[in-house]
Amino acid sequence: MTDTPIRIVLAKIGFDGHDRGLRMVARILRDAGCEVIYLGLRQTTENVVAVVEQEDADAVGLSMHNAQHLTLAPKMVESLRSAGLDVPVILGGVVPDQDIAALMESGVAVILGPGTSAEDVVRSVREAVTSRS
Amino acid sequence: MKRDSQTPVELFDAAITGQRHAIGRLLSLVEQGGEAADAVSALTHEKSGDAMVIGITGPPGSGKSSLLSQLLKVIVAAGFRPAVIAVDPSSPLTGGAILGDRVRIDATDTATFIRSIATRGHSGGLALAVPGAVRVLDAVGFNPVIIETVGVGQVEVDVTASADTTIVVANPGTGDAVQANKAGLLEVADIFVVNKSDLPGSNDARRDLELMLDLSHMTGQEDSTGRRPPIIMANSLEGSGAAELWSAIVEHGEHLVATNQIDTRRAKRQLAELRSRVSDALLDALDNELASEQGADVVAALSDRRITPSEASSQIIDRVIRID
Numbered sequence A: 001m002t003d004t005p006i007r008i009v010l011a012k013i014g015f016d017g018h019d020r021g022l023r024m025v026a027r028i029l030r031d032a033g034c035e036v037i038y039l040g041l042r043q044t045t046e047n048v049v050a051v052v053e054q055e056d057a058d059a060v061g062l063s064m065h066n067a068q069h070l071t072l073a074p075k076m077v078e079s080l081r082s083a084g085l086d087v088p089v090i091l092g093g094v095v096p097d098q099d100i101a102a103l104m105e106s107g108v109a110v111i112l113g114p115g116t117s118a119e120d121v122v123r124s125v126r127e128a129v130t131s132r133s
Numbered sequence B: 001m002k003r004d005s006q007t008p009v010e011l012f013d014a015a016i017t018g019q020r021h022a023i024g025r026l027l028s029l030v031e032q033g034g035e036a037a038d039a040v041s042a043l044t045h046e047k048s049g050d051a052m053v054i055g056i057t058g059p060p061g062s063g064k065s066s067l068l069s070q071l072l073k074v075i076v077a078a079g080f081r082p083a084v085i086a087v088d089p090s091s092p093l094t095g096g097a098i099l100g101d102r103v104r105i106d107a108t109d110t111a112t113f114i115r116s117i118a119t120r121g122h123s124g125g126l127a128l129a130v131p132g133a134v135r136v137l138d139a140v141g142f143n144p145v146i147i148e149t150v151g152v153g154q155v156e157v158d159v160t161a162s163a164d165t166t167i168v169v170a171n172p173g174t175g176d177a178v179q180a181n182k183a184g185l186l187e188v189a190d191i192f193v194v195n196k197s198d199l200p201g202s203n204d205a206r207r208d209l210e211l212m213l214d215l216s217h218m219t220g221q222e223d224s225t226g227r228r229p230p231i232i233m234a235n236s237l238e239g240s241g242a243a244e245l246w247s248a249i250v251e252h253g254e255h256l257v258a259t260n261q262i263d264t265r266r267a268k269r270q271l272a273e274l275r276s277r278v279s280d281a282l283l284d285a286l287d288n289e290l291a292s293e294q295g296a297d298v299v300a301a302l303s304d305r306r307i308t309p310s311e312a313s314s315q316i317i318d319r320v321i322r323i324d
């Protein structure tokens, strides 16, 4: 029996924009051997929680390109926690420097800014998942 | 890596009360294969057999998942609790996969349950994982259980074709009817759907399928009862055709019961699973034998032409299936 691949849910919460960045991350993670459960745009935190349960996912990757990350990312962390799911939340997108401390404080596992290399994306996901188990 | 604080028995107890993460965990154990999967099968085997099993297959991008998202609404409105197993291929190079079948489906609806499964390289795994996953979903009370696969790989086709009702999806303007014929999908279809009927050429696609069915009628390849698979036109962006599809599924289920075919189909499914299981075990034993010192001796004797190929194979077979 081989090692079970990391299963990660990728979603964009809220109503804005495109999912080009998220698609790119999906390909990077697939090429690193992960199973990516791709949800794409316009997701709610409730939906992501339900998907993590059904898919028994190891991590959640959220893409944010709006100003809502300060409310939505902590809400995602809290929703998972209150559903009893010990799953790291990895945040990608443009996050202003002054918000990083608050987000990490709220329980976000990793923040991947624009221009993060493929290797760093993969390494961060692996570390976030293994540090939980 | 995975937290296995709960035993399969505890997970199953939680799963039958509707706890979704417990169901998700059981499905992971099934996917893992080996003893973990066997433990789950031992718990679910007796409690399963109630659910209607539906397979949906067709080329990538033909709109199977879109059709499914529309069909689920109809099924839930009819008072059922459907579950879906959506199978997508793993990359043969990296083992990774992008599983995008559930994009259009609301996961918070507690009447439905959806699980994405990657083929994970060795195709034999899928042939065991899917029936195992069907048993879990059936045993915890979902009905129907729907399997979506891409109609290319042989194992994928087999897995879908072993459903109670198999739906084959085709598109206009792509020569899908001819492709389906080549891929052996025509013989396994109980219902055809021409999806994307909003696109030009949908009537031609329908006529192509009719023609193929006429041919199979003339060559006697049709269902022994003479039933002809219906062809349903669907636009899954809007949802048209989904209600007709559900009626056709229900009708086919009744046909299976009325003609005493349901038990034969299910027995065939059990047989296929048993066959994969035994052949997997025998292949493992064969590989072990060939890797052993005695195995290497046989191979060496064969290479040196001291024994014939048939002698070599008899010696290996005797060792693989020896009873000790």
Ligand SMILES: Nc1nc2c(ncn2[C@@H]2O[C@H](COP(=O)(O)OP(=O)(O)O)[C@@H](O)[C@H]2O)c(=O)[nH]1
Pocket: B058, B059, B060, B061, B062, B063, B064, B065, B066, B067, B101, B195, B196, B197, B198, B199, B234, B235, B236, B237, B238
């Ligand atoms: N025009 C049209 N496009 C459709 C229809 N059904 C699905 N699609 C599109 O076809 C593409 C593939 O759909 P998907 O359901 O993912 O296909 P699958 O790979 O067979 O599961 C998507 O872009 C859908 O929006 C339809 O009835 N008409």
Ligand SMILES: [Mg+2]
Pocket: B064, B065, B066, B100, B101, B148
């Ligand atoms: Mg699909």
